[in-house]
Amino acid sequence: MKTLHVELGDRSYPIFIGQGLLSRPELLKPYVKGRQVLIVTNTTVAPLYLQQCEAAFAGFDVHSVILPDGEQYKNLDTLNLVFDELIDQKFDRGCTLVALGGGVIGDMTGFAAAAFQRGVNFIQVPTTLLAQVDSSVGGKTGVNHPRGKNMIGAFHQPQCVLIDTDTLNTLEDRELSAGLAEVIKYGLIVDLPFFEWLEEHIEGLLQRDPQVLSEAIERSCQNKADIVAKDEKEAGLRALFNLGHTFGHAIEAGMGYGNWLHGEGVSAGSMQAVYMSKLLGNLSEEDQQRIAALFERAKLPVLPPSVEEMDNDKYLDLMAGDKKVQAGKIRLVLLKTIGEAYVTGDYPRELLERTLTEWRP
Amino acid sequence: MKTLHVELGDRSYPIFIGQGLLSRPELLKPYVKGRQVLIVTNTTVAPLYLQQCEAAFAGFDVHSVILPDGEQYKNLDTLNLVFDELIDQKFDRGCTLVALGGGVIGDMTGFAAAAFQRGVNFIQVPTTLLAQVDSSVGGKTGVNHPRGKNMIGAFHQPQCVLIDTDTLNTLEDRELSAGLAEVIKYGLIVDLPFFEWLEEHIEGLLQRDPQVLSEAIERSCQNKADIVAKDEKEAGLRALFNLGHTFGHAIEAGMGYGNWLHGEGVSAGSMQAVYMSKLLGNLSEEDQQRIAALFERAKLPVLPPSVEEMDNDKYLDLMAGDKKVQAGKIRLVLLKTIGEAYVTGDYPRELLERTLTEWRP
Numbered sequence: 001m002k003t004l005h006v007e008l009g010d011r012s013y014p015i016f017i018g019q020g021l022l023s024r025p026e027l028l029k030p031y032v033k034g035r036q037v038l039i040v041t042n043t044t045v046a047p048l049y050l051q052q053c054e055a056a057f058a059g060f061d062v063h064s065v066i067l068p069d070g071e072q073y074k075n076l077d078t079l080n081l082v083f084d085e086l087i088d089q090k091f092d093r094g095c096t097l098v099a100l101g102g103g104v105i106g107d108m109t110g111f112a113a114a115a116f117q118r119g120v121n122f123i124q125v126p127t128t129l130l131a132q133v134d135s136s137v138g139g140k141t142g143v144n145h146p147r148g149k150n151m152i153g154a155f156h157q158p159q160c161v162l163i164d165t166d167t168l169n170t171l172e173d174r175e176l177s178a179g180l181a182e183v184i185k186y187g188l189i190v191d192l193p194f195f196e197w198l199e200e201h202i203e204g205l206l207q208r209d210p211q212v213l214s215e216a217i218e219r220s221c222q223n224k225a226d227i228v229a230k231d232e233k234e235a236g237l238r239a240l241f242n243l244g245h246t247f248g249h250a251i252e253a254g255m256g257y258g259n260w261l262h263g264e265g266v267s268a269g270s271m272q273a274v275y276m277s278k279l280l281g282n283l284s285e286e287d288q289q290r291i292a293a294l295f296e297r298a299k300l301p302v303l304p305p306s307v308e309e310m311d312n313d314k315y316l317d318l319m320a321g322d323k324k325v326q327a328g329k330i331r332l333v334l335l336k337t338i339g340e341a342y343v344t345g346d347y348p349r350e351l352l353e354r355t356l357t358e359w360r361p
Numbered sequence: 362m363k364t365l366h367v368e369l370g371d372r373s374y375p376i377f378i379g380q381g382l383l384s385r386p387e388l389l390k391p392y393v394k395g396r397q398v399l400i401v402t403n404t405t406v407a408p409l410y411l412q413q414c415e416a417a418f419a420g421f422d423v424h425s426v427i428l429p430d431g432e433q434y435k436n437l438d439t440l441n442l443v444f445d446e447l448i449d450q451k452f453d454r455g456c457t458l459v460a461l462g463g464g465v466i467g468d469m470t471g472f473a474a475a476a477f478q479r480g481v482n483f484i485q486v487p488t489t490l491l492a493q494v495d496s497s498v499g500g501k502t503g504v505n506h507p508r509g510k511n512m513i514g515a516f517h518q519p520q521c522v523l524i525d526t527d528t529l530n531t532l533e534d535r536e537l538s539a540g541l542a543e544v545i546k547y548g549l550i551v552d553l554p555f556f557e558w559l560e561e562h563i564e565g566l567l568q569r570d571p572q573v574l575s576e577a578i579e580r581s582c583q584n585k586a587d588i589v590a591k592d593e594k595e596a597g598l599r600a601l602f603n604l605g606h607t608f609g610h611a612i613e614a615g616m617g618y619g620n621w622l623h624g625e626g627v628s629a630g631s632m633q634a635v636y637m638s639k640l641l642g643n644l645s646e647e648d649q650q651r652i653a654a655l656f657e658r659a660k661l662p663v664l665p666p667s668v669e670e671m672d673n674d675k676y677l678d679l680m681a682g683d684k685k686v687q688a689g690k691i692r693l694v695l696l697k698t699i700g701e702a703y704v705t706g707d708y709p710r711e712l713l714e715r716t717l718t719e720w721r722p
Binding site: 076080083084087090114115116117118119140141142145147148150151152153154155233320321 | 437441444445448451475476477478479480501502503506508509511512513514515516594681682
């Protein structure tokens with residue numbers, strides 16, 4: 001087992017990574033303050049891991065709530081099901097919420113914990129690669145608005161994150177690939193050696209080699225933890241994680257939540273950012289092909305929807321409503337080179353429109 | 362004009378108190394960071410003060426949203442109307458929300474500001490006495506759950522609070538009295554000289570003498586600001602503000618939100634706490650009569666609903682779901698003496714039940 005630490009002063013917390021960790025209650029128990037535990041999970045994960053998770057909290061007053069599965073349910077109405085259960089069971093301020101599932105469950109459970117009685121504890125037990133390397137680390141929580149992803153939320157740090165790599169054995173291939181999009185992103189934005197390592201090990205990841213998966217998760221979480229420690233509330237540096245996300249969020253919203261997986265949007269969106277970085281003279285044609293090749297080997301889409309599905313006006317309208325907008329400018333994460341990203345709102349508008357027009361099927 | 366300061370490190374903010382302050386845009390402008398301003402108000406306040414408030418933000422990109430008026434609308438559905446407007450108008454992270462109204466508007470606007478894009482700025486312009494002396498100071502924001510008041514929310518401090526005492530001229534008598542319940546509460550919990558001052562000036566307050574109102578607001582806010590500065594997140598001391606609130610919230614929820622005003626619940630609930638303090642031997646019969654007399658002079662109910670309306674089981678069930686519960690114990694704020702309160706979960710259960718049984722019509 002590996003243990004990483006996210007350093008955030010009195011909000012610091014550990015991330016445990018390894019095989020079979022869900023069978024080790026002693027890892028979790030020190031992080032439960034009171035007696036009451038509510039496990040929040042979904043209809044896909046519950047049959048696989050809920051019983052095991054409940055056993056990990058044996059001795060506490062454990063309840064669970066099972067939400068419908070999918071990004072399309074990541075909204076205030078579904079969140080209310082969690083509040084209903086908390087209030088039905090008379091949970092108090094000393095309770096602990098446990099997010100057992102992917103990124104949607106993690107984000108919603110974290111926001112429920114942030115808002116219930118103005119803030120209670122929570123623990124992340126991410127069961128998808130995407131949640132393990134991205135959404136479970138950093139304290140961003142929230143739900144979607146019909147016209148904008150994660151528009152309603154809070155920064156709320158967990159007490160600990162427990163990543164049992166065994167849970168990846170039941171993950172669908174498409175979900176595994178979606179997680180790899182965020183893994184590749186860390187290489188692109190801050191870690192060229194990791195990008196090169198991924199070029200060597202991408203097949204091992206797709207074959208779910210436990211050692212290779214563990215190393216990829218650890219290196220991803222370490223990159224994320226380092227940046228979050230320096231910029232908890234996304235004043236600057238942390239915005240680099242959004243590579244491909246402004247384009248990707250527009251794709252996810254424009255195509256209807258749940259049709260494009262988040263990681264798929266990030267993959268195609270990252271390639272849009274790469275293409276625009278090439279137009280700006282930062283990247284060569286060869287860089288672009290090299291990056292596209294890795295996403296493709298990871299079984300991810302490199303091209304966004306067709307013009308019939310998403311025209312430029314639709315992109316620009318959705319992107320203008322994104323959280324990355326400042327003073328009316330759509331701020332984008334672009335690449336200086338492979339392994340180094342930057343944030344800018346200062347680019348010729350025409351290059352953004354050319355990117356949307358030229359980089360598509 | 363008086364200026365108080367709530368000292369909370371980098372979340373410190375000023376409270377301006379005086380007549381005609383809504384006509385002084387120079388007070389507000391330094392606290393607006395970006396260009397976008399959304400004024401949130403309700404159907405009662407909008408015809409009276411929205412135009413004046415919009416003028417106070419002249420030069421900014423000002424929008425407004427008018428919510429239905431009443432505690433029964435303080436929920437996630439109404440909150441969504443604010444999010445809809447923010448997203449329709451493409452508001453970004455640099456925007457400022459302005460709460461123009463009473464406690465319900467302040468709590469909802471504050472929570473909308475806490476949650477929109479994981480946190481934007483907001484300004485409180487409280488127009489009721491209750492909001493001016495209580496809910497607009499201290500950063501508690503939130504909405505109700507059908508079975509519990511303020512169950513969903515956040516701690517989120519405003520950039521500034523502007524209290525224009527002229528707005529009290531249009532307040533209904535019943536609302537003015539409701540605000541006086543919270544004013545009297547400060548005297549009871551921490552400030553005997555203020556309690557004595559109120560005994561002398563209660564008629565002046567009911568007659569809306571601007572000087573007397575101003576002093577009562579200032580002394581109330583000062584008491585609140587002093588305690589909030591020491592205990593922002595209600596780890597201890599701040600819980601004293603909840604005198605009468607555990608009983609009072611049960612009355613409000615049990616009778617249906619909007620039927621008993623919050624201040625009315627606090628008045629009757631404070632008298633339940635006073636009666637129980639007497640049963641515990643802390644207060645004399647004379648103390649109890651003296652406190653009841655002040656609430657009565659303020660035109661507030663001192664008796665809770667009848668047993669037919671709220672029996673003990675209903676109280677205990679609602680109180681057990683209150684936020685003040687810790688490890689299954691209903692924590693109550695009781696009085697040691699007039700001007701000194703304490704919080705306890707350690708009392709004979711029988712005395713709580715006797716209080717519910719004996720102190721009612």
